Amino acid sequence: MKEIDRLIAQLFPAENGGSKVLDLKFFPGEQAVTVEEFCKEVHAAFVQVDSGQSHVSASYPEELSPVHVDRFLATA
Incomplete structure (x- = not known):
């Protein structure tokens, strides 16, 4: 079984007992x-x-610090 199949089965089980993501x-x-x-x-x-x-x-x-979008894009 591929890892993506295991993850999908974990997130969306066939019998989920009413749980949902x-x-x-x-x-x-x-x-x-x-x-x-x-x-x-x-x-x-x-x-x-x-x-x-x-x-x-x-x-x-969360501890958020505002950052100007130009500065953020310059680091990408």
Whole structure:
């Protein structure tokens, strides 16, 4: 089974017991990864949460600093 198939099965199980994915975002890191590598890491993270190996939080504290769009684009 390919990693993308494992991730899809984790996100959208055939028998989901009423659960659903409401909002899920991924942001690019500093280095390129393949689809296979990405799916493997995301699947592993979900398995850790579902098995109780990882702490689940209801919120994510954000400390935002405004940055002018020209400065942001210049670093890309």
